Amino acid sequence: MKIVVCVKHVPDTAARVSILGAAECDAGTRYVMNPHDEYALEQAVSIKREDGASEVTAVSLGNADAEKTLRAALALGADRAILIETDVAFPGPGLTAAGLAAVMRLGSSPDLVFTGSRSVDTEAMQTPYRLAAILGLPVVTEITSFEMAGKTLTVERDRGSGAMEEIELFLPCVVGAARGLNIPRSPTLPSLMHARKKPVEKIPLDAIVEHRSEGFRMVRIEAAVDERRAQMISGTTQEAAEMLARIIKTASAEGIGD
Amino acid sequence: MLTIAIIIETDQGEIKPSSCEAITAARTHDSCSVTAFLVDEDPAKHRRLLEAYGTTTIVSIRKPGSRLDERPEDAAAAVAEAVKRFKPDGLAAAGTRRGNDLLSRIAAMLDIPLVLDCTHVDFAARRVHKSRFSGKTTAVLEFDPGLFACSIRPKTVQARLSRANAEIVAFPYRSSDPGRIKVKGVQRNPDAPVELTEASIILSGGKAMGSAENFMILNTCARKIGAAVGASRAAVDAGFAPHSMQVGQTGKTVSPSVYIACGISGSIQHFAGMKTSRTIIAVNIDPEAPIFSKCDYGVLGDLFEIVPALTELLT
Numbered sequence: 399m400k401i402v403v404c405v406k407h408v409p410d411t412a413a414r415v416s417i418l419g420a421a422e423c424d425a426g427t428r429y430v431m432n433p434h435d436e437y438a439l440e441q442a443v444s445i446k447r448e449d450g451a452s453e454v455t456a457v458s459l460g461n462a463d464a465e466k467t468l469r470a471a472l473a474l475g476a477d478r479a480i481l482i483e484t485d486v487a488f489p490g491p492g493l494t495a496a497g498l499a500a501v502m503r504l505g506s507s508p509d510l511v512f513t514g515s516r517s518v519d520t521e522a523m524q525t526p527y528r529l530a531a532i533l534g535l536p537v538v539t540e541i542t543s544f545e546m547a548g549k550t551l552t553v554e555r556d557r558g559s560g561a562m563e564e565i566e567l568f569l570p571c572v573v574g575a576a577r578g579l580n581i582p583r584s585p586t587l588p589s590l591m592h593a594r595k596k597p598v599e600k601i602p603l604d605a606i607v608e609h610r611s612e613g614f615r616m617v618r619i620e621a622a623v624d625e626r627r628a629q630m631i632s633g634t635t636q637e638a639a640e641m642l643a644r645i646i647k648t649a650s651a652e653g654i655g656d
Numbered sequence: 657m658l659t660i661a662i663i664i665e666t667d668q669g670e671i672k673p674s675s676c677e678a679i680t681a682a683r684t685h686d687s688c689s690v691t692a693f694l695v696d697e698d699p700a701k702h703r704r705l706l707e708a709y710g711t712t713t714i715v716s717i718r719k720p721g722s723r724l725d726e727r728p729e730d731a732a733a734a735v736a737e738a739v740k741r742f743k744p745d746g747l748a749a750a751g752t753r754r755g756n757d758l759l760s761r762i763a764a765m766l767d768i769p770l771v772l773d774c775t776h777v778d779f780a781a782r783r784v785h786k787s788r789f790s791g792k793t794t795a796v797l798e799f800d801p802g803l804f805a806c807s808i809r810p811k812t813v814q815a816r817l818s819r820a821n822a823e824i825v826a827f828p829y830r831s832s833d834p835g836r837i838k839v840k841g842v843q844r845n846p847d848a849p850v851e852l853t854e855a856s857i858i859l860s861g862g863k864a865m866g867s868a869e870n871f872m873i874l875n876t877c878a879r880k881i882g883a884a885v886g887a888s889r890a891a892v893d894a895g896f897a898p899h900s901m902q903v904g905q906t907g908k909t910v911s912p913s914v915y916i917a918c919g920i921s922g923s924i925q926h927f928a929g930m931k932t933s934r935t936i937i938a939v940n941i942d943p944e945a946p947i948f949s950k951c952d953y954g955v956l957g958d959l960f961e962i963v964p965a966l967t968e969l970l971t
Binding site for chain 1: 752753765770791793854925954962965969
């Protein structure tokens with residue numbers, strides 16, 4: 399089985415993010431593999447563990463630094479790694495999907511494409527859908543359970559309001575992983591050393607895709623301002639509870655008029 | 657006059673409050689008229705409510721003999737056909753799981769720009785506010801001319817009544833191909849009827865809860881006030897709560913009127929998921945807990961004493 403996993407190189411979620419200029423947003427600190435993509439990679443690699451004949455290719459669209467995330471993918475069990483190199487600061491879902499699809503079309507078509515359901519930086523949440531549309535494949539995202547029997551996939555996703563959907567679709571397809579799908583493992587030191595010797599293929603984005611507008615422009619970026627000054631509630635348990643009850647009643651009355 | 661089509665979401669036959677919020681967002685401008693795209697449902701049943709919030713046209717999208725809700729690709733194709741037929745200037749929906757999924761499919765199908773989970777939308781100016789980097793920044797984006805789509809984060813707009821009269825237009829959708837994806841079943845959890853991302857009040861538990869059983873303390877309190885119950889990542893990792901309850905960067909983003917964090921230390925990642933709450937209350941036994949510098953009200957105390965005492969008072 400040919401499996402492709404799309405991984406993104408993103409700022410660590412604990413990083414401070416600073417804004418440079420009107421249209422740039424740069425976090426000068428640590429970059430990691432997008433957390434949701436770890437679940438995607440783990441699922442792909444676990445399929446390979448069951449079926450040794452499968453091949454897992456990790457693909458990432460990003461700048462030269464993204465090679466680090468691809469090395470991590472190799473250390474975690476990917477057989478091949480491809481970097482679609484671009485200096486575009488925060489590529490949108492349209493451009494990303496176009497690049498990923500172009501690379502997938504260079505080789506034989508994948509049977510299964512895994513992605514994370516969302517990235518923790520731009521949070522567009524659309525790349526799997528746009529990718530699937532270009533490839534002409536069905537797509538399901540935010541899945542928290544995955545079962546494969548031949549070409550039949552049975553997956554589950556949270557539908558909201560405490561309801562879980564059980565969904566059936568068939569290979570070939572695109573699947574977006576969500577937290578809870580599995581437990582991603584960490585790369586071991588030996589696997590990281592071994593991964594260093596593996597090649598990461600590099601393809602310039604401009605060589606395979608013509609740039610096109612995402613359909614919107616960035617007007618400005620605003621930093622979030624978190625200004626809350628804690629009023630500490632003191633007194634006995636009973637007094638504190640009474641104060642809380644009052645606050646809850648007032649605050650929720652000021653709230654929604656549903 | 658701009659026409660904004662709002663895809664209405666229903667759950668078990670009832671229109672979701674977040675869909676009414678989306679209608680209000682579109683009605684904010686006198687220059688925008690709202691067309692409701694109602695899928696699968698009987699339009700006569702929902703007419704009053706849709707009119708109450710300002711809808712002037714209800715397009716009833718139904719596939720004879722089947723429920724589009726069970727066939728995501730067919731539902732998207734049906735709405736896409738309605739878009740081509742009625743040519744709205746903008747397309748929007750509440751940014752719920754289902755709303756985001758449906759809009760993503762339609763936008764990919766029609767190749768139109770889409771921004772999901774907007775915290776503010778100005779339909780007339782074609783501008784949206786989108787949170788990025790887990791809420792650390794907000795990007796103000798402006799759509800190019802042409803049809804655009806967006807979803808609105810639940811609870812960021814207060815639904816407002818704005819009476820109108822609506823005409824109902826039937827749009828029967830016929831296709832021989834129901835698509836490649838089938839929803840085989842929906843399992844509902846009777847203990848979690850209030851959706852976290854749409855709740856007005858949330859009671860959330862951290863690792864200090866100590867066990868899954870102890871979450872009952874929060875459930876009991878929550879039931880009294882119609883609140884939803886959430887959990888921190890640490891609590892979920894420890895097995896005290898399922899992933900669907902997780903609030904935070906790799907969980908759900910919530911925006912309630914009141915967020916009560918019990919035994920939650922208040923990491924950046926957790927805060928990212930609830931920082932837009934109107935009022936944040938923290939109950940924690942640790943005076944050094946980071947959450948005390950990020951809340952509106954703090955109670956330095958034992959949640960196992962405070963929450964039951966609160967429950968008693970709320971009866």
